[in-house]
Each structure stands twice: as structure tokens, then as C-alpha cells.
Amino acid sequence: MNFDISEEQQLLQQSVERFVNENYDLATRRKLVDSPQGYSDDNWSQMAELGWLALPFDESDGGFGGNQIDTMIVMEQFGRGLVVEPYFANIVLGGGILKRSSNDELKTSLLPGIITGDVRLTLAHAEEQSRFDLDDVVTTAREDGDHYVLNGKKSMVPNAATATHVIVSARTGGGQRDKDGIALLLIDSGDLDGNHFPTVDGGRASELSLDNVRVPAERIIGDFNLLATAAHDAVLALSAEALGCMEVLYKSTVDYTQEREQFDHPLSDFQVVQHRMVDMFMEYEQCKSLLYRATLEAVQDAPTAARTSHALKHLIGKSASFIGENAVQLHGGMGMTEELAIGHYFKRLLVIESQFGNTDYHLTQFAD
Amino acid sequence: MNFDISEEQQLLQQSVERFVNENYDLATRRKLVDSPQGYSDDNWSQMAELGWLALPFDESDGGFGGNQIDTMIVMEQFGRGLVVEPYFANIVLGGGILKRSSNDELKTSLLPGIITGDVRLTLAHAEEQSRFDLDDVVTTAREDGDHYVLNGKKSMVPNAATATHVIVSARTGGGQRDKDGIALLLIDSGDLDGNHFPTVDGGRASELSLDNVRVPAERIIGDFNLLATAAHDAVLALSAEALGCMEVLYKSTVDYTQEREQFDHPLSDFQVVQHRMVDMFMEYEQCKSLLYRATLEAVQDAPTAARTSHALKHLIGKSASFIGENAVQLHGGMGMTEELAIGHYFKRLLVIESQFGNTDYHLTQFAD
Amino acid sequence: MEIDLSPEDFEFRQEVRDFLKENTAKPGADYSQWRLDYFKKAAAKGGWDVPKWPVEFGGPGWSPTQHYIWEQETVTASLPWDMPFGIGMLAPILMNYGSKEQIDRFLPDIRERSVNWCQGYSEPGAGSDLASLKTKAVLSDDGTHYTVTGTKVWTTMAHMADWMFCLTRTDDTGIKQEGITFLLIPMKQDGIEVTPIITLGGAHSVNMVHITDVKVPVENRIGEEGKGWTYAKGLLQHERTGLAGISRSIVALENLKRQAQSVSRGNRTLMDDPAFKSKVAELEIDLLAVEFTELRSLAAAASGDDPGPESSILKLKGTEIQQRIQKLTVEAGGIYSAAWGVPVGHKFARSGMQGYLGGRANTIYGGASEVQKDVIAKNVLGLKRS
């Protein structure tokens, strides 16, 4: 039993932490968020140079052979810094699917570009009627000789405007909610109509339309199982990011209430404020414990790993809401402004809540 | 719009309050609870003399023509005093069914005895598989000439050991959960096998067995609708009683924390304790508001009356749990003892939670 | 005990409905003109433009039941935009503490909605502890004017206001509630600088107002020097009760249900999801209760009693309910709640997130919930704190 990370992982953590400290003060971040692209190409190149884009891939593929613990380390620090580069869409989602794909040709052709940052992937799985159900797919992929012809709409696709390729889930057969008959296909971004827009946390997302898009059959990356695995990884990564956000929120609140005076006392003198912050701290620690558990189970491929990941996203959602709302509340009027960082962490947590299943969704998945 | 009770009702309230003050100190009550019968015949006679047993019945039947507001007034004071006489079983349940029954002969023969206290009714509706569903009845009433033959078991019948008659719900037809085919029949207590036992609040209940019990057809009092109406009245009456309990609990806690010192301060000096008690107070006031609303809607036979009664029992359950548990918690070790009154109020609230549907049950009924 | 409306009340309700129907804005009409017209017509009904004003100042003299009916009927009607600062906050103070000249000078414009006011109470660093304000007002030696310098914050609509009513400190030697003076200050002048504060939802409604060496004639002082806190305090509690917004929440909850019904889940809708349905039901139950808590408070006021202990609950419970509705709206929006500034997916998702973010302020302004509980502990439960 050992909860320490390895020396290599410690170096990784320090390196991401340093990157965040040097590049992510609030003013700099705001500029990125307000720019048309929404993130910095320089940062992205730096991430490539530091090897982070290669992190999860096998060493034989030019990667570093990292696992979900390594991703957790990176994402937690990204959460603490509110990093906006498309690491999640590109490396966790796209890279995660590609690395597990049995389509070796695609892998060979794409991985080098991913590692340099020139190829940028994202995943388009959600549809208006699907809400959080991965298997609720009405976008069709009709077989036509050695091609598939895709028709449908995909929703809230992260960072699609800057992606070179989009992995789309589409139905080759079966009914609307059948797991069988779902394929993942790789599509060039140019073949898609997109409505691109910002998200409330300063990120970017798109609504995509597929209008008789022809895709060669060799562009099939995987099936529903691969999508489910990607979602599992996504939950772990987003939860790690959320943990980073929550740590900043509860600690800033502890700091702020000690500085801020009201009724002739620092706010932190009030017992009700203290107990609220103790509750925030406890929620944070409980999330951390469950993140470790879920991540370790995933690395060890434990039979309970998927179920524990549902538990995790549920707890993260509940705690993020509690910590976020109380951080705003205890910051008073200041918590309501764009000026202070805490509002931005709060908004990032709100978006994480809507990604890959919300609190209620994962409770149901866990309980069933 | 007027939330004041009438002058007559004020007199009733004062009269019940006086009765409770004079007869229900904790030691006296404990003696009653520990006695074989579980309540006092003298108190019961006094209630008859004071006219309370006649309260809900029509004036033409020798009653006082009271409505649910009058019952609310009595039950709230009974809650404040933890009164154990079988007013709820006899007058609210039994009397309520009888007064609405179209079986005039039964009414004429029984009402005078009820008003004097000599006839004592109770209602046996629950069965092991039914939980809180009134329509889940497997006890059978087979027609046999001008009689019915009853077979089955009834659970947790209040005050059956001292009842002269038991109103039993039984199935004359239909499937296990059909509302049609349920009849209410009046049975002499002597015809029933009973396992009588105390309840955790110091009350009395029984498991009853019906083994080929023959009942004349003219002993049919009503159908499922009458049972549902009785349950509606029961919810209002129990909620009023619970409100009385909650008032005592929150106010005793406010008093106790001001007397009790810890860490060189009265407990009530601690902001966390204060806010907890503010929450208890607010829950109490909200319950009071909803009790008024549900009771007034019942009196006015509003179309929403049944739905509001579900809302009421749900809110009462949630608040009773919050107020009860926190009263115990804030009384510390003392709250855990049989010696202090608050534990007894807490236990009464726990039993009310299990009577005529718990918090979850009524939420579902309300939402559907 | 009864909650039935009397025949007169029914008649009144019909009159209100008719009036509101007649005076809805016609499509294409000029909004500003219609707005001023609306208030004129409401005035002609006998004070319907100022329902809460006393009769002697032109109010309609309604019973609590009539007020309740008005609130219920108007919450779904599209009334013209109206700000509470002049009508609801300054006016009662003027009526109670203003001089005859001040009343004659300011009240008519307030009633006509021709002059906009903002409230200069909060200051940086004061928060819910309003009385610790520092904006300084120094009386000139000749006693003709004050020179005011300081900073106000969270000043709603300061950027649209013609005037500010403002708490200033004229004495800082005693306890902080004393030495506060109530001044009326024109906004459009040198020395007043309004800086927008952008809040979480991206909206601009509050501001920082820097006041630098602004001269205010003594005839713009309400009442006595040093008594400003007394004048403002009573209104604050009143304002808090008004913030409960229970009728609005009833409408908002109905909207939420409709929105959730528009979100499909397989063959059914989100309103059929047991967890979501339970949360909506619990919310509705709390709302049924707090609605009657408000009625109890109104009934107590009608019988001339002090508002009972129940009225202290209203702001706390009311704002909590608002936030729960907002939160469930975001939840109903699902994946689309993340989209910002564009209509994507479910139609309500965009305003849902804005409402939720903006609504976090509801438990902060007008006395944070934590402070409200302190007040209830002290004033209702009679507890002290050492």
C-alpha cells in the first residue's frame, strides 16, 4: 500500500506546476480566453516540447508509456491553473481512443503528429437527444462500397474549431439506443460544417453537422467499447482537473476570510464560516481519496474500475457544487465578480459537471 | 384571509392545553406508558366529559360538528403533551370513517358509545407486503350468503388491545393492488386473534389474525374511497401532533443551550449552535404554514387538498427528522437519556414517520 | 381561519386583470413612451402606479389581500421595467424624514419615473456590515454644503442614474452606527466616476462609484446630521422581506417543469426521471409552505400585529428557493448549459446558466444569509453572542 507517486511522476508534477505558475496568471489567461482561438499556440508547442503530448502513448509509438496516474497528475495541475489548451480533447479523448485502437495504420500515420502537436483530435459523441448516454446515437453511417456516408448532428464537441480531425460516433446498424452498431470514425475537420462558440468557462465547443460526409472504411477506429473506455478515461481526467480547481477554491477561501474583516473581525473568526470551510476541506479530501481509488483501479484494470469511476464523477459533482457555491458565498460580493479568480474556477467546475455525465447520471449508473 | 382561529376554537385549545399541563408531566406519563393498558381510563373519561370525543361528529348525531381545524387544534396540543390516550385510533380514524359512512344503522348504533368513550374503534389497514400502500390488500372477505368470511393478517394496528371494534380493510374482489374490490368491515374485537405489544414511543399496537371470521354483510362500512379519506384525515392529524412535538423540541433546545455551559460559555453562545437552532425554527415555521394550508384546503374540499396533504407529510417527516436529531445532538449526552423529555418527543416523531406513509412515500405520491 | 377571497376581492382581481390586459404593450409601440403612459394610467386608477405608498402620498390604500392579489396577477403580466430605488427605497424615507420642500421637490419625479435613482450604501470592505462605511462628508465652515469623498460599490444601475441617495460619514468618533448622514447627490457632475463591475454571468448592472470632493448643498440632506443610519435601517429590513420573490418563484418553477418536459430521455422526458422529479417536487413543497408563510405574515400585518417570527424566514427561504430553481434549470440544460452567449440546443439553456450565475448574489446582497441567521437568532430566538 503506497500513495506516493514515483520520482518520475514527481518531476512531471513539478514541471506542470512550473508551467502553470509561469504562464497562467489570471490576466494572461483572460487574454487567451478572449482571443479568437481561445488558447495559445506557444503554450501548445511548449507542451509538445515538454513531452506532455506524448505522455500516454506506448514507448514503441514514440510516447512515454504513461498511465492514468500520469494523466491525473497533469490534469490536476491544469485544474489548478485553469489551463485552456486542448489537452483534454486532443490527448485524453482523441489520443486515448487512438492508442487503444486496433487500426494500426491510422495510429502509425497520426501519432507522430499528435506528439508534435500538429495533429489535433477531438471526439464528437453527444447529440441533442442523447443527453449523457453514449449509446443514444441517431447519426447514421451508411455503408456505400468501401466508404461510409454519414448524416446527422453532433453537439458540444470540445475544441473542434482548432482540431484537424474529429472522431465521430455514428450508427452503422441497430436501434437508437443499441450498443451494437455504433462505430467511431475519423473525419477530416474540413468535411464538417461547424458552429463554433465559447463555453462559459472560457473554453471552446462546436455544434457539427454531417451532411452526406463520405469516409473511407479504413477510417473506422473502433466500436462502442472503445468509446466507453474513452469515457472512463475522460471521467478520471476531468475529475483530476476538478480536484485541482477545488483545492484552489477552498484554500483561497480560507485565505480570503482571514484577510477580510466584517463586524470588526476577520470573517474567519466566525464559527459558522470556519465549519463551512471545514466541510469544504473534508469534501475536497474525500474527492481526493476517491480519485486515487478510481485511478488505481483503472490502472490495475480492476473489475470494479468502471463502477468506481461512476462513484467518482458523482462525488466530484456534488462536492464541486458545494465547494464552488460556498467559495462564492464566502467571498461575498467579490465572489460575484469576473475580477477575482474564484469565479473562473467555479465556472470551470460547472462545465465539468456537464461533461461526460452529471452527478445524477453517474449515481444512476453506479446504483444500477 | 385570516389565520386566526375562532373564539370557540380558542377555548378548545385552552382546554386541551390545560388538560395536558395538569395531567402530563413526564413522570405521570411514564407510569401510564408502563401500565399494562398503556393509558389512563380516567383521562379517557375526562376527554369524553370535555366533549372532545364528540368533536368531529355532526350535531344531529350528538357531536359538535367540528372539522379538520378542530382536530388539528386537539392533536397539536396532544403532540405537545405526548398524550397516549387512543384519540387518534378511536376518534380520528374510527370516528372519521364512521361519520362519513353511508351505513346509517351502524352509525346510529355506535356513535353514542363513541362519544361516551365506551365504544372504542381502530383501523386495521396495513399488511406485511403493503408497506404504505392502502390499496395493497391480500386479506380476503369471501361472500357467503348474507355474511362475509375474512381471512388474513393485519399489521401494526394502533390500540387494538383496548378497542371494542376493529375496522378491517379486506378484499372482496380484484387483484392484489386494485382499488376496486376493497371493503371496510366492522369486526368485534373478540373475533380476532391479537399479538399486542408496545411501540417505541410508548404507544400500543397489535398484529391481528383473521381466521375464518364471519361478519354480517350489514357490517360493511365503506369502500376504498372511505379508506383514502380516512388516510387523508390521518395525515393531517398526525402532522398536527408532530408539529406540537417539534415545537417543544426546538424550544427546549433553545432553552437548554442557554443554561448549559461548555468551554466557559453557554452553548447558545456558539454561532454554529445558534444557526442550527435558527434552522430548526425555520423548519418548524414552514411545517406550520403547510399544515395550515393542507388543513384549510381539506376543510374547503379544494381539488388540490389530497396533493397538499402528501406535501405536508413529506415536509413534516423531513423536518421532524432534522429537528429531532438536532435536539438530541445539541442536548449532548443528556439528549440520549430516557430521563429527559426530549428523547420521548423524538421517539414519537419516529413513529409518526412510520404511520400512514413515510417521507419518501408521500414525495412520490405528490410528484406523480 | 380561512383563505377564501371575499366577493370584493374577486371583483378587485377582475379589475386588475382587465387593467393589465388593456395596458399590455402593443407590438411595435415605442417602449419608453408606453412605459410613461402605463404609469400615468395606473396613477389614474387611484395610485396603482405606487401600490405600496400610503394613501396620503397618493397610494391606493389596499388591504394585504389586495396586495397579494396584485403581486400574483402582475408577476405573469409584462409590466414596464421599473426600478425599486426611487419608488420603493428613497420614497418611504423622504415621506418619513424629508422636509416639505424635499418631498415636493423629489417625490413627483420619482412617481412619474422621470428621474432614475441609485442607492449609495455599500462600500468596499464593508459587505453585510453596512454601518462600517467610510465615505466622508465634511460640512463647510459656513454650513452651506458638504464636501463628499469616498467610494461606493455594488451600486446597481449607477450608470443609468440621475441621482444617488447616499450614506456618508460625518463623524467617526462614536460608535459606527452614529455619525452617518443621509445625502442626495446628482450623478451627472464632475467628481463622480462610475466604473462597471462585470459579474459572473457577464452582466453589467452593478458599479463602483468614486466620489471625489463633490459639493452637496445642505438642503440635500435628509433629516438631521448623524441620523442617517436610523433612516436607512428600517427600510433595509423591509427590503429584505421583498427580496423573497415568492410569486416570481412560483412562475419560475412552472417554467422549469415545462423546460424539463421539453428535454427528451429515451421515450420519455426529464420530468419522468425519478431523481429530477424528486428534486422538483421537494422544491415545490417548500414553495407551497413558504407561500403560506408569506400569507401568514401578510395576515398578521392586516390585523395590525407586528409581523410574526415567520416573516424573518422569507428572505432566507425565498432566495434559497430561487437558487434551487436556477440550479435545476442548469441541470435540465445538460450539456448545453456550458455554451455561452449563443443559442445552442435547448432554448432555455443559455438564460439558465446566466440566471444561475447571477442568482448566486441573491444570498449575498441585502444581508448575506449568514447575517440573516444571526439576526433571527438575536431578534426571534432571543439569543445573544458573547
Next chain:
Amino acid sequence: MEIDLSPEDFEFRQEVRDFLKENTAKPGADYSQWRLDYFKKAAAKGGWDVPKWPVEFGGPGWSPTQHYIWEQETVTASLPWDMPFGIGMLAPILMNYGSKEQIDRFLPDIRERSVNWCQGYSEPGAGSDLASLKTKAVLSDDGTHYTVTGTKVWTTMAHMADWMFCLTRTDDTGIKQEGITFLLIPMKQDGIEVTPIITLGGAHSVNMVHITDVKVPVENRIGEEGKGWTYAKGLLQHERTGLAGISRSIVALENLKRQAQSVSRGNRTLMDDPAFKSKVAELEIDLLAVEFTELRSLAAAASGDDPGPESSILKLKGTEIQQRIQKLTVEAGGIYSAAWGVPVGHKFARSGMQGYLGGRANTIYGGASEVQKDVIAKNVLGLKRS
């Protein structure tokens, strides 16, 4: 980072399982004799009768992982009845602060379970503020004995105890944590009167103990006069962590699920009811998390670090989880939870209500939850309170 057990750990687990299986009470055997035999056999395994004792006093010297395994395995085994007062509470104090003579005199009996101890800390009026105790101990002029007078309360199993370890006040002139002296007092003597306290669940396990002019020889004093608080305090925090009972809660939750499955709802069971199922699931999720919080704390201890901030959570979260399980058990019991003292309806309903009522104490004793939060605010978040 890894949570796998090593091959040695697996071997140890098997050894524990075998031992527990071999030493289960045979049906019909004499319980008291079996109990004493069990502890002898456990001692023969090399300290398995005293898992938490240090090696130098006969403990097994297990790693944190081995402790964790032991706890997991024993929670479902039917171990003999054992009380923590001697083994877990007095023994560490003796080892750390007792004289050689005291250790030789008391420790062997404690280990054999042949002498029962009770803990005389709490007093009426002190509650979670233990240090404000008033039981007086006056040293005789010749310095040979103390005369003790006072009242202890909530004394678990005082009616079964041979001895009490007792905090007494020998000096009330300084701050209250000073002037407390730690004495060992035989219970079976004149001047000691044990009065049962019946608790909500109807059980008798706690007592009031009146001590009147009881003479205690100075050789029964642990350590120095006036230092008793120091000796007791460290153990208190330790005791609190132990109260989390997480392994027991895991078993209790599995029982709850089975019980709920035995309650029929139409064609299905209570475990299929969405609301009930959700509550069980939320509980299980919190338990999955807190189980890892405990492991993190154990791992930190294993690497010689101070227990991290996470360990302070254990008592709070652990007892809260216990109470939630108890409450859901009562809820599962439905109408039958009201029956008292007789088995009626669902088999688990009777013990369910008893467990729930008794369990209300879990957030009160060993430092009430409110006090625990004060401690975390101070020691972990570094906050002070004026």
C-alpha cells in the same frame, strides 16, 4: 502509487483467516471459558491478542497493511466480546507514563482480560469540554493517599468494572488543563455508587458513578500530580480515529442492502425503489471514499509521516456514515420499525430501531462533531477564533 497487497500480505491474510476459522466458538461451548481460551491462543500467535500494543510489550509489530487486513478480516468474524478500556485506553498510558511497578502490576491482567476497567473522564456539566472536570482529589498530609470525591457520568460498563482509571482535580487555581491527576481506583468498595443511565434505545451500558471520600493510595497515581491531562489527551485523539468504524460500516451497508431486498414492493423489492436505491448508493460512494481516506492515513503512518490532514476527517465522516446506515435501516423497516421489544414483521426492524437510537450517541461522545470541526478548523486549517 499502488494498493496491491504483497505476497507476504496475502500469506498473512490467509493465516488470519485460518486462525479465525479454527477459533470460532463451537456451538454449546461455555462462552466465558472459550473467550479466555481465545485470547490465550491469540497470544500464542505472537501478540494477536493485543494487535496494537508495541512489540516491547508483547504486540505483534504489524505493518499498517497488516493492521488493515486484520481489521477487514475480523469485522465479519465472531470474535469474543472485548472492551477497549483496558486494552486500548489504559494500557498505552501505562506503557508511556506508568512506573515499572505499575506496569508489572496491571498490564498482565489487562492482557488476559481477567480484570475489567472503566474510564472515569466525563462529568455532569462538562460534556465535550472534558478538562473542566471537578472531581476532587486531596492529598493527605502524610502524602500517602488521596481522598477523592465527585461524580463521573456516561461511564460505560461501570457496573461491570473492577477498576476505574480516573481524571481528578488536585489543583483548581491555574488554567483548567493543569491540576488534573490520573488515578486508578478499585470499583468494589464503599464510597463508590454506580447508578444506571437508561438511554433512548432502552439499553443500560452507561452509568453515573458517585465517588464519596474514597481513599486512593499514591502508588495508584500514574505519573506526576497535575499532569493527568497531558497523559489522557493524546489517547483521546487516537480514540477518536478509532471511532470511525469504517470496516464495520462496510459490513453494515451490505446487511442493509440484503435487508432492503427482503422488503417486497409490489413485484420488486425496496432496493428497486429509486429514492431508496439512490440513498444507499450515495452512502456507498461516501464509504468508498472514506475507506481510501483511512488507507491514505495508514500509508502516511507507515512511511513514518505524521498522519496527514485526512485522518482528522475519519471520526466525523465515519460516525456520520454509521448514522446514515442506521437511519436507512429504520426506513427499510417501515411500519414495523415502530414495534418495540418484540419481533414483528421484518426481522431486522427491531434491532434497526435500537441501533438507530443508540447510534445517535456516535456524533456526541468522543468529542461531539461540532467540537471536532472546531479542532479541524484550528489544527488543520490553522484558523483561530477570537
